[in-house]
Amino acid sequence: MNVLVDAFNQTHKDVTVKLGAVPGGQAAYEKIQTAVKAGVGPDVAMVEYQEIPTLAAAGVLQDVTSLTSKYKAEFQPAAWKEAGFLGKQYGLPHDLGPMVMYYNNSLFQKAGIPVPTTWAEFQSEAATLKQKTGAAMGSYLNYGLFLEAISAQAGAHWFGTAGNSWQVAINDASSKKALNYWTDLTTSGEAIMDKGFNAGYWSDLDSGKIATYITGAWGYRGLEGNLKATSGDWKVALVPQWDASHPVNASIGGSVTAVMKGAKYPDAAIEFAKWLTTDPAAFKLAYQNSGFYPATVNGASLPEYSTPDPFLGGQKVGAVYAKAASQVDSSWQWGPVMTSLNLQLQDALPKSLQAGSANSMLDTIQNQTVSDMKAAGFGVTKG
Amino acid sequence: MTTSTATFVSERRAAWVLLAPLTFFFAIFFALPIVLAAVQSFQETKVSGGLGIGGVSTVFAGFDNYVAVLTDGAILQGFLRVLLLGVIQVPVMMAIAILMALLFDAGIIWGRQFFQTAAFLPHAIPGVIAALIWGGLYLPQISPIVKGLAALGIKADFLGNTTVLFSVMNITTWEWIGYNMIILYAALQSVPREILESARVEGAGGIRIALSIKLPLIVPALVISLAFSIIGSIQQFASPVVLSTFTSNIDSKFTPNMAVFTLAGGDGVPQRAYALAMVIALLAFVLSFAVLRIRDRTESNR
Numbered sequence: 298m299n300v301l302v303d304a305f306n307q308t309h310k311d312v313t314v315k316l317g318a319v320p321g322g323q324a325a326y327e328k329i330q331t332a333v334k335a336g337v338g339p340d341v342a343m344v345e346y347q348e349i350p351t352l353a354a355a356g357v358l359q360d361v362t363s364l365t366s367k368y369k370a371e372f373q374p375a376a377w378k379e380a381g382f383l384g385k386q387y388g389l390p391h392d393l394g395p396m397v398m399y400y401n402n403s404l405f406q407k408a409g410i411p412v413p414t415t416w417a418e419f420q421s422e423a424a425t426l427k428q429k430t431g432a433a434m435g436s437y438l439n440y441g442l443f444l445e446a447i448s449a450q451a452g453a454h455w456f457g458t459a460g461n462s463w464q465v466a467i468n469d470a471s472s473k474k475a476l477n478y479w480t481d482l483t484t485s486g487e488a489i490m491d492k493g494f495n496a497g498y499w500s501d502l503d504s505g506k507i508a509t510y511i512t513g514a515w516g517y518r519g520l521e522g523n524l525k526a527t528s529g530d531w532k533v534a535l536v537p538q539w540d541a542s543h544p545v546n547a548s549i550g551g552s553v554t555a556v557m558k559g560a561k562y563p564d565a566a567i568e569f570a571k572w573l574t575t576d577p578a579a580f581k582l583a584y585q586n587s588g589f590y591p592a593t594v595n596g597a598s599l600p601e602y603s604t605p606d607p608f609l610g611g612q613k614v615g616a617v618y619a620k621a622a623s624q625v626d627s628s629w630q631w632g633p634v635m636t637s638l639n640l641q642l643q644d645a646l647p648k649s650l651q652a653g654s655a656n657s658m659l660d661t662i663q664n665q666t667v668s669d670m671k672a673a674g675f676g677v678t679k680g
Numbered sequence: 681m682t683t684s685t686a687t688f689v690s691e692r693r694a695a696w697v698l699l700a701p702l703t704f705f706f707a708i709f710f711a712l713p714i715v716l717a718a719v720q721s722f723q724e725t726k727v728s729g730g731l732g733i734g735g736v737s738t739v740f741a742g743f744d745n746y747v748a749v750l751t752d753g754a755i756l757q758g759f760l761r762v763l764l765l766g767v768i769q770v771p772v773m774m775a776i777a778i779l780m781a782l783l784f785d786a787g788i789i790w791g792r793q794f795f796q797t798a799a800f801l802p803h804a805i806p807g808v809i810a811a812l813i814w815g816g817l818y819l820p821q822i823s824p825i826v827k828g829l830a831a832l833g834i835k836a837d838f839l840g841n842t843t844v845l846f847s848v849m850n851i852t853t854w855e856w857i858g859y860n861m862i863i864l865y866a867a868l869q870s871v872p873r874e875i876l877e878s879a880r881v882e883g884a885g886g887i888r889i890a891l892s893i894k895l896p897l898i899v900p901a902l903v904i905s906l907a908f909s910i911i912g913s914i915q916q917f918a919s920p921v922v923l924s925t926f927t928s929n930i931d932s933k934f935t936p937n938m939a940v941f942t943l944a945g946g947d948g949v950p951q952r953a954y955a956l957a958m959v960i961a962l963l964a965f966v967l968s969f970a971v972l973r974i975r976d977r978t979e980s981n982r
Contacts, residue, residue: 351947354732361932439928461730500821644931676730
């Protein structure tokens, strides 16, 4: 982010951006909320999509609909929707995490299996892969955003709004289908549950113990930075589908350059946000530093995406990312309690594996979420 | 008469002047936050407008937050875990620390300074770094210990559902043995040498001296160490947080302090974190008070 801010300040003489780095995670949002309420907040902040309804409810976001509406056509519809809430726009989308499948191509070749395009194929090939190479096909990531993305892809809508109340449907049939699919794979040893992002997990990928890593497009930087032995063996493909004739994708992660309430220069804030996401030089820096995939419709036009990638065996990744991004379903709505919900999911997942089914976990979390939201004053009807 | 009153008044004034800085900072940085936390633990934040965008208000909640945290199964399990920690880890650690301190004090160990420094060194390593180091030794994919045991045909899982608590205990023990050993060793060094001399003249052996003379004389230091260790158990936080990035078997409410952190940072009812913090503080207070009372009793019995 430092390099980006420096680059912006060098090319924009009328606006100067000062960067205040806050630690990642929930603590950052707490700090921003407190600062905004105290009137000493920043003008803009990078906010993850799933936090927008929470921050909107906390009253720390500035409605910038009138300043941003002219840019709508430049962004992926899903990203545009998630940068706002209830028809108000709170900033410009920065990056999107369209779900893709990174896979170890040399393991696939050893097992003689093609790239799966449906979840049924993924499962049947998993058995072959296990038999021929001993490797697990998938990573069941114990990570809230992953669980939400696989549910969303199966057609779930955990949150929605109707009139003046929230609709909550965490335990609907689609979510149960998606999570039970992964529960079964894990039970049979064809997937391995892991929290991800730790040395043990990277080692499992690099030693050929796990053959695929399904995550947001940004997952590339983690792979490239942590895998050594299998560099060049990996490739990226679209994520398998439930129904190949109706491809649906979901996003894991991604963020908004959001304008904060009380911002003194909202138009300058938008100018910065616009530059950050749409200026080729800016996005090249973002891509190099964190592997972000732009939230814009022509995100894949960055030259880096059409250059053969050595880690991915010389693959040109732009086309895959662009298609994955265009398939992200824009009807997903985040709820106002994502942090606690994600922690509940992560806490409960190991027990769901012991039970061999995700049903009771999803039922319990649905009830808990509804009662927590009601206690906090939200109007809730079952979705 | 008048002079002594004047002296008394000026002495009292001096006392207040000298106490003022401490009182001031104690009030601002210790008493006030506790009072604020206590007040907030009886409040809750309510959103309005159904969807939550109609503004936020803070209302009186009675004991709702206390009921919520004390009926949360995951939090109660966390209390059970720190209880186990106190019952299993603290005695083991204290026993080893006492043994080491006695050995060092008896001058039996060759290269005492080296071993003393080596035993204390883990305590000089920041807790988070220590947990990261141990995490690497526990993680099956990269741990030389797990791999070594596997080569011997032993399947070790340090991050398993039932074993992970003991792995946390191991880190705590490793970190704090040296610290407790130093406190006990210092106490042993201050035992008057004449007493030990006369015991020796009376014919007491090394073990007899250690058990019957040295240990009873360092009971105050032992109790202090014990009190700190028990409070430390309740406050267990850094090691499990670090290990939770490696395994799903440590949930977000694994220990009471982790639960406070989880509740405070979430988007639920942050005031529940204050309620739980008050419960933990009360528990730590009661336990330390009890331990110190036991010490006072043993002191007065002597």
